[in-house]
Amino acid sequence: MRSPNKSRSRNKNNNRRQNNAGNVINRVFDSNGPQGRVRGTPNQIIEKYQSLAHDAMLSGDRVEAENFSQHAEHYIRMMAEAQAELAKEQAARQAEQEARQAEQAARQAEQEARNRARQAEQGDQNASDQSETPSQDEPEKQDKLSDPREEQPKKPRRKPSQRKPKADVAEGFDDQNAPDFLKVISD
Numbered sequence: 132m133r134s135p136n137k138s139r140s141r142n143k144n145n146n147r148r149q150n151n152a153g154n155v156i157n158r159v160f161d162s163n164g165p166q167g168r169v170r171g172t173p174n175q176i177i178e179k180y181q182s183l184a185h186d187a188m189l190s191g192d193r194v195e196a197e198n199f200s201q202h203a204e205h206y207i208r209m210m211a212e213a214q215a216e217l218a219k220e221q222a223a224r225q226a227e228q229e230a231r232q233a234e235q236a237a238r239q240a241e242q243e244a245r246n247r248a249r250q251a252e253q254g255d256q257n258a259s260d261q262s263e264t265p266s267q268d269e270p271e272k273q274d275k276l277s278d279p280r281e282e283q284p285k286k287p288r289r290k291p292s293q294r295k296p297k298a299d300v301a302e303g304f305d306d307q308n309a310p311d312f313l314k315v316i317s318d
Contacts, residue, residue: 155213164202165195173206173213180206 155173162169162176169179184199 155209156217160206162202162206165198173210177203177206177210 157172159170159172160176162180164180164183166183169176171179180199180203184196184203187193187196187199
């Protein structure tokens with residue numbers, strides 16, 4: 132049985148419900164300030180409260196101006212925290228990407244080293260094969276080693292098939308067998 136402190140959510144998007152800093156920056160808030168509701172993104176709310184504080188200061192109400200300034204400061208702190216969190220996430224992503232690139236460069240260098248070793252090994256093998264002198268009994272074997280294309284037996288070329296001569300159009304044309312519109316009227 133489940134412990135009572137673990138709540139079971141019926142929401143399928145449980146894994147997606149994280150506190151994202153990017154969401155705070157673009158999210159629309161409803162702020163209940165002293166003069167009613169202020170709705171908008173944090174930047175819009177900050178601007179609105181700062182303009183209300185400026186208006187209150189011009190009208191001579193210092194208490195009201197301080198109240199609006201404190202509301203604006205609240206949203207300024209929220210934005211600063213969200214931006215700091217975004218910067219931290221971006222730095223972590225960049226470090227992760229650099230680590231992936233370094234790992235990929237190491238794999239590529241290792242592959243190149245293997246390829247060079249394989250080529251050197253093949254070069255040594257070819258040099259040792261060429262340095263061996265062929266015996267008098269096996270001259271054909273030396274020829275086969277030098278040219279790998281000759282290992283396959285050559286197929287004889289096919290003779291071109293003889294084509295039937297084309298019948299002359301004038302010879303095969305007969306006025307009696309031709310349709311009416313092709314018949315030449317001779318009067």
